[in-house]
Amino acid sequence: QTPVEVQFFYPVAVGGPITKTIDDFAAAFTKEHPAIKVTPIYAGSYQESIVKALTAHKSGTPPVTSVLLSTDMFTLIDEDAVVPFDNFVKTPQDKAWLGSFYPAFMQNSQAGGKTWGIPFQRSTVVMYWNKDLFKQAGLDPHQAPATWAELKAAATKLTQKDASGKVSTWGVQIPSSGFPYWLFQTLSTTNGALLANEAGTAVKFDDPKVIEALQYWVDLGKAGIHPPGVVEWGTTPKDFFEKKAAIIFTTTGNLTNIKKNAKFDFGVGMIPGNVRKGSPTGGGNFYIFKKSSPAQQQAAFEFIQWITQPERAAQWSIDTGYVAVSQAAYNTPSLKAYGKDFPAALVARDQLPASVAELSTHDNQRVTKALNDGLQAALTGNKSPAQAMKEAQMEADRILRAYK
Amino acid sequence: MLLPALVLLLAFTHWPIVSTLVDSFFSTPKGARASVWVGLDNYAVMVADPVFWKAMRNNLWFAGVTIPLSISLALVMALWVNERMLGRAFLRMAYFTPTVLPMIAVANIWLFFYTPQYGLLEQISAALGLPSHNWLGSPSTALGAVTLVAVWKEAGFFMIFYLAALQSQNPSLREAAAIEGASRWTFFWRVQWPLLMPTTVFVLVNAFINGFRMVDHLFVLTRGGPDNASTLLLFYLYEVGFSFWDTAYAAAITVVLVSILVGMALLQFFVLDRKVHYQ
């Protein structure tokens, strides 16, 4: 009997040998379940993966399952591309499994009372700092800035210039390419603003608190302690290794990468707060595609259950730095030991209670592009934060009108 | 004999052109919602869409710079390697190499050149004591940066056409001009250049098409950013069509692109071609 084939698209948005980890999981699963053959297909960045998956869906041959941004949920529902997991959850064990995930991750996984995505490659934004540079700047290397004010003060001290007055090390660096809105959420959230409603039908980009948060980001640049213009997401870890940036904001998914490549002692901390603490969750969920056969869907479900078991989740977290998706995973001996040895690995999880959902709406690509464009316009000085956000709001309203 | 080719052309060129036009008058089907006749709505959206206009302006700028720059460089290169010059074979190869390299691949290398702080341009400008600059991250330079890559990629390709044309020019024309007392410069302006006119038109048309087709490097360098500062029509079309899945709006944008290209074709056919053939 030929095994059921489960094609599976996945993205990579961080450094490190993610592909190998996934391939190993798939191989192990197939070994345990000879009736199912899981074929992982690396599909590029998150952006490219959703394009691929939807393209495949439209042509009638989607992958059986995919890891895509949790925020793509509404888009996938609107395109009638995915099925809810509730269809497969039958036994009490299944129900228990569905209830085992951190609630923070479920915010972007459920809509209309159904579960559309299963958390897997999940993250929050965290702050990495270079302890050596802290020491050089006369700062306490063990004490990360905890507020906006402290961050700005520390960054000012950390910024170094060479003889010609050119900056050789930036105090702080928050990337603004790829998904600037997500990194911006570290600022808007801590400033007490939520960008979208739960139904994904309305956004509040022009909230004064949002504008204020953006103003803070812009001001970091104006103060000469944050690189000007748009900062590449991809090169940010490299900038950190090269000591071109003393503090960076990036996903916890980069943790293992940074651990391996940083040739200096570094710290990992929660995002500095302002009116509150907080950071958006991020990363990818599993989805099951509608146009595959029931047998394939069932097989995919089994695979998803298998890969999110605590031991696997723990392994995944250790290999990458992503947050293990359930409390149970943190109770496994391996992750316990790892966390003890390397407390930085727990920071993202500890930040979860303060976390908010990543911006997700209907027609998500378009709405987030509107915000991204606005953010970039403000960061590059083309528009004032207020004007940029007002225009983004208008554009988003226009797009979302159809979903009201 | 003609049939197979014509069928394929009809299927992948003419039919799509027609159906694009038709689609642009309908709405995008989504999930359960079927598409309906919306008249000029998609065009109305386009007129009101600042990103479209930005892409259009960028594209005109991109084409307006790439075309003359790559053609004049191509001409200069061809004139050089047409003569008996030290290392001519190497020069030809050097100029032509960009043509055979995949744009998507070399864009990664250019990305390094443009990278802030430790990129090649930065290292050079640091060595010269110039201020540092975020080439791809600033709206003022992003478009220029991607344009430069296009010029680099195109010039060598066009050079080959000029070279072929120069080599087929009668060598005694040069001697006749010398006897008549013409300097190299006079010879170029009064003889070579006018005789290269048909080639220039051919190259011009190609450069024009490429000016609206070359977007591969954007995928690596800027993805149209920052704030659409470097987005081009075809790239925007890709985003609208395959990222936003608004196929009806994408059809409207396609109609605009096709009109630009067909307009150019007609211009070439009726105006330029008439004026440049001597034989």
Add this chain to the structure above:
Amino acid sequence: MSLPVNTHSAPQRLAFNEPGWLDTLAAWLLALLWMLPLLYAVWTAFHPAEFATRLELAAPLTLDNFRRAWLAAPFARYFFNTTLLVAMILAAQLLLATLAAYAFARYHFRGRNLAFALVLVQLMVMPDILLVENYKTMATVGLIDSLPAIGLPYFASAFAIFLLRQTFMSIPKELDDAARVEGASALQTLWRVYVPLAKPVYTAFALVSVSFHWNNFLWPLIVTNSVNARPLTVGLQIFSSVDQGIDWSIITAATLLSSAPLLIAFLLFQRQFVQSFMRAGIK
């Protein structure tokens, strides 16, 4: 313009034919500038990652970047796909264009001018521009994510038809007559007289086509989903996806890997290439 000082030296042309040393210098500078990306790629790919952004002459050489790149993505498969794709497209283009060009060049039939005008449309509006509609067509016929889907829109190449028609028309009618007097049929004449005579044009076109399709990106990006059909360019782009953080060494190694066949072919055949271009009279 200066004249050669020594007329008793080895024979040489007079100054009116020679570029000055200023030209030579400028030409070389421009050439180095043009080579810079490639030079950088070679530098980075053959040195350890630490030297990716630093030029130190003492840096050790290594092939490790190539090894890592090769292992990091299914490049073997990508190579296979691309090779197959390029060969398939070229074969189809040559076959279809040869037949069509012969019909246009040597037969008078009703609607010939209209048909030719229809062909010319594609010179301007290449399939790349029509990707949304062509994607729909491919989806309808269920070809998405296959090599034929990438190739089909390019099979009938207006450029090839145009070029070959020009060439065929420039072949003396008398050769055609001679073949017919000798008893050859139309197809025999095409195959035994026209095709061999148009060889430089075929070569030039083949090189343009191969390098175009080897490097083509946008359309394959759209119609492929999986490794099975993914060509090198798309594979490379996904591989070097900036989101992952950029490892220049491995990316340049992969870049060199994927452009190597064309680059080497060009280096080996550059003479023939330029010459066939010239003989093809593409101008």
Add this chain to the structure above:
Amino acid sequence: MSAIELVGVSKSWGSSTALEAINLRIEQGTFCVLLGPSGCGKSSTLRIMAGLESASTGRVLMDGRDITQVSPAQRGMAMVFQNYALFPHLSVADNITFGLSVRKTPAAEITRRLKETAALLGLSSLLARRPSQLSGGQQQRVALGRALVAQAKVCLMDEPLSNLDAQLRQDMRRELRDIQRQLGLTVVYVTHDQSEAMSMADQVVLLNRGRIEQVGTPRDLYTQPASTFAARFVGTPPMNLLTLEQGRIAGSEIAIPLDAAILGVRPEAIHLHPGGLPAVVQSLEYLGADLLLHCHIGNQSLRVRLDGQHHAAAGDQVRLHWSPAEAHGFDSAGQRIHTHHSPASTPS
């Protein structure tokens, strides 16, 4: 029975007429030359015989059989094209055997015939070369080889020697004639070079503007030109044609006892003779063996061919003489007036 016969063949291109109702018989085994100025319809006639062009009206017969509708491949004629039309990409051997291989002749047979033909034409050592590596004369022989190897009875040749230099052309003429005789071929040969026609033909067909002007042996054409066109076209330098007005050479008082509108005298038939007609030398052309004088009588000019050892200068007064037998008369329409006996053979 004649090898080829054209019956009322005409050819028009759109509104312009290239050939007007040509009737022509070419006997088997003869060397027939179609002669005429550029554009007179020589190639058209030949191509209609070959089947490469279809006649607008009329029929083409071969050995009495109507072949008007037969395709070129099936007529079994061989043809040598003006510029040889050798296939530049094929070796000499492949050029020669092209037709045989297209017609699927057995390989052994091909080899045998190739060897024979190459030997006949002295091409044996050149078989591996490309046409571009051959001299003009060698190319010409290859073209001939390609025509001969098929062993067709009829061979058509369209100005095959026009691209060769003088010396080579001279040699090839002889060679061609020899081969034609040796193989007993019927050759139809097109040229616009009258000296070629004269030195090669059994029968010359002189064409003018799509019509046949005169048909005959070279000697007929030279000694009995049927019209001023033929008189002017054949011979270098051509026959002098002097307009007569009321029995006098126009512009002079010199009476000519000839009832014609135009008097024709060949330059070599004129001698210096004290009793001759007075003329003035305008200019001279020294050609080594000959000296050409350009003279005026009245307002008519004429050329006189003298021995190269003569000396003369422009402005000299000379006296010219020719025998009455050398005087040709033409009417005002340019047609020959048959009043004088001629020392040449009678017309065929």
Add this chain to the structure above:
Amino acid sequence: MSAIELVGVSKSWGSSTALEAINLRIEQGTFCVLLGPSGCGKSSTLRIMAGLESASTGRVLMDGRDITQVSPAQRGMAMVFQNYALFPHLSVADNITFGLSVRKTPAAEITRRLKETAALLGLSSLLARRPSQLSGGQQQRVALGRALVAQAKVCLMDEPLSNLDAQLRQDMRRELRDIQRQLGLTVVYVTHDQSEAMSMADQVVLLNRGRIEQVGTPRDLYTQPASTFAARFVGTPPMNLLTLEQGRIAGSEIAIPLDAAILGVRPEAIHLHPGGLPAVVQSLEYLGADLLLHCHIGNQSLRVRLDGQHHAAAGDQVRLHWSPAEAHGFDSAGQRIHTHHSPASTPS
């Protein structure tokens, strides 16, 4: 004073030598023809005069001034190229005035000279056309116009008529000569066509393999060829050269009273005469005015030019005679032996 003088000019291309130490004087106002077979160095010589090629050794003088180092533009010579080298994108008028406008001649002056030149060459009605719209002869005249309009004293021409058809070539020869005389130009004219050289030149320079074989008037070359090369190269049909063995024509018993290794007799100097030497006719060539007999004496072949009215057939026995004055003797190296008086003018 001579217009142009070459002193010990040689030219090598890498290891091959195109010219070997040429010494040559060309007098002002004369028409000098460089004649020789293909590859003998005619073009090289001309191009060295023009400054388009530099001599490997030697000097070029113009009116006594050394111009070896002067650029082509500054030599002030005009040149007509073999393929005309007309600028295809310029009108006839612009082609002609190209040099004037490059040299910034005032517009009024340009117009005036253009008008004159065009009138002289009969191009006035063609001034607005492009070269591609002209016939070969017209193109040739434009090229000439471009050379003449500059009013250079020296005009160099490289086979300017070789692309024209026979009739046109004939006419152009005369026209060229007339213009040269009229303007008093010094013309250096390259051709490989001996009849062109004979009919046009004041002075013929016969080149062979990069050396000067003979310099002289056309009559000199024809009547007193300095070598067998010159004898064979000048005249159609060329001089018969018979090898003598021990005073007899090789392969025969016929004794010739000439102390030479080779006997040269021109075909037109031979007559049929009952007392002549016995020979056998091999083949004939009828040319209208002339009849050429190809005969054998011993194992030597020779051509005889007879009047066209003669009749003969292959295989005929004939008796050939020539006057002793017509016999040219050459030594075994092919050099003329000056023992016989000649009826021709004395060498210059």
